[in-house]
Amino acid sequence: MSKLGIIINGLIKENPTFVLLLGMCPTLGTTSSAINGMSMGLATMAVLICSNFVISCLKNLIPDKVHIPCYIVVIAGFVTVVQLLLKAYAPAVDEKLGLFIPLIVVNCIVLGRAESFAAKNGPIDSACDGIGIGLGFTIALTVIGLCRELLGAGTAFGFSVYPESFGALTFVLAPGAFITLGFLVAIFNKLTAKKG
Amino acid sequence: MAKLENSTKNMVLSLTAITLVVGALLGLVNAVTAEPIEQAKANKQAAAIAAVVPGEGNEISEPETVTSANGEEAVIFTVTKGGQPVGKAVRAVSKNGFGGKITVMFGFDPNGNILGYSVLDCSNETPGLGAKMPDWFQKGQKGDIIGKNPSTNNMTVSKDGGEVDAITAATISSRAFLDALAQAYGVCSGTEVATTSASQQQNATAVASCENSQSCADCAESM
Numbered sequence: 001m002s003k004l005g006i007i008i009n010g011l012i013k014e015n016p017t018f019v020l021l022l023g024m025c026p027t028l029g030t031t032s033s034a035i036n037g038m039s040m041g042l043a044t045m046a047v048l049i050c051s052n053f054v055i056s057c058l059k060n061l062i063p064d065k066v067h068i069p070c071y072i073v074v075i076a077g078f079v080t081v082v083q084l085l086l087k088a089y090a091p092a093v094d095e096k097l098g099l100f101i102p103l104i105v106v107n108c109i110v111l112g113r114a115e116s117f118a119a120k121n122g123p124i125d126s127a128c129d130g131i132g133i134g135l136g137f138t139i140a141l142t143v144i145g146l147c148r149e150l151l152g153a154g155t156a157f158g159f160s161v162y163p164e165s166f167g168a169l170t171f172v173l174a175p176g177a178f179i180t181l182g183f184l185v186a187i188f189n190k191l192t193a194k195k196g
Numbered sequence: 197m198a199k200l201e202n203s204t205k206n207m208v209l210s211l212t213a214i215t216l217v218v219g220a221l222l223g224l225v226n227a228v229t230a231e232p233i234e235q236a237k238a239n240k241q242a243a244a245i246a247a248v249v250p251g252e253g254n255e256i257s258e259p260e261t262v263t264s265a266n267g268e269e270a271v272i273f274t275v276t277k278g279g280q281p282v283g284k285a286v287r288a289v290s291k292n293g294f295g296g297k298i299t300v301m302f303g304f305d306p307n308g309n310i311l312g313y314s315v316l317d318c319s320n321e322t323p324g325l326g327a328k329m330p331d332w333f334q335k336g337q338k339g340d341i342i343g344k345n346p347s348t349n350n351m352t353v354s355k356d357g358g359e360v361d362a363i364t365a366a367t368i369s370s371r372a373f374l375d376a377l378a379q380a381y382g383v384c385s386g387t388e389v390a391t392t393s394a395s396q397q398q399n400a401t402a403v404a405s406c407e408n409s410q411s412c413a414d415c416a417e418s419m
Binding site for chain 2: 032058059060061062063064065066069070073074076077080081084085087088089091095098152153169172173
């Protein structure tokens with residue numbers, strides 16, 4: 001598979017949110033606005049690219065029986081790096097995402113890609129897979145966040161579209177996350193089914 | 197290169213090596229970011245103080261840490277301009293938020309009138325309801341508290357007989373906000389200060405500096 005093919009695979013065929021339905025905790029928890037969803041997606045993507053690359057480089061040096069602890073150490077290391085950098089240079093983002101940044105460690109997308117892709121492919125291909133899956137996750141979270149923000153608070157990326165009093169608060173709260181995700185998965189499946 | 201086999205030696209070696217390298221990397225990143233993180237925290241605090249006690253050329257004193265009536269830590273910053281007191285910024289915590297603690301910075305002028313406030317943490321409040329706190333009580337908004345004085349105005353929600361309009365459908369968060377205000381005013385006027393050994397001396401100065409303002413006497417009656 002070509003490098004571009006790997007990236008597109010992560011965006012559409014194996015979109016982590018709409019197709020694989022992985023990483024539901026941050027998907028539902030951080031998408032109360034488009035900006036929050038996008039920040040979470042980008043933070044996860046950074047971790048995913050680095051961890052995929054490093055794990056792919058190390059795959060032959062890690063005996064099978066300890067591969068999970070080794071992967072987790074690598075992933076947790078990168079997550080902590082991302083968190084420290086966010087705290088230092090983008091404190092507002094860090095505050096918004098709060099607990100969800102350290103939780104990237106146990107995000108099944110990251111470990112899942114390490115296991116199913118990086119452990120079997122070369123470092124460059126693995127980094128491309130990280131970009132593809134990361135972008136797929138970022139776009140999905142941004143779209144979910146945008147829908148919830150628009151329907152719930154009448155804003156898009158913080159800009160007012162219509163008066164807030166017409167918004168349905170439900171969409172900003174937890175139930176809105178499930179409803180939005182359900183409908184978006186349905187729409188995504190419908191669209192991709194036609195193509196395939 | 198072939199994959200390393202599952203011998204105990206290999207497993208111990210590879211896991212140890214990876215842990216050491218990652219540990220070293222984290223140490224490095226921590227060393228690089230420690231200073232910007234401190235800086236970001238200081239900036240945020242300075243911005244919050246500037247927001248609650250407005251004015252150009254204000255000097256901000258060293259923070260005084262005291263314990264407020266509800267047993268939480270409160271921090272007082274005395275703001276002066278050319279040696280004249282402009283007011284105090286007080287960071288106070290209420291435990292009664294809808295989802296736990298809220299932290300708010302309040303600014304008072306020397307008479308105890310509320311100059312402004314800035315919500316530092318209401319991340320446990322419901323988005324769209326209690327989390328409207330940062331705007332709801334500002335000047336010109338529905339729950340406007342700016343310019344009021346906790347010693348003469350009844351700073352409770354209208355449901356409790358007070359004169360502040362609670363956030364629609366978020367009375368608990370509104371009560372918590374006003375509780376934080378009461379905590380802040382309490383420590384600022386020195387009447388509710390519960391001394392702790394570590395901050396005893398600081399408390400003494402807080403009380404002493406407060407005695408010059410009328411608010412103390414007023415406040416003592418209302419408490």
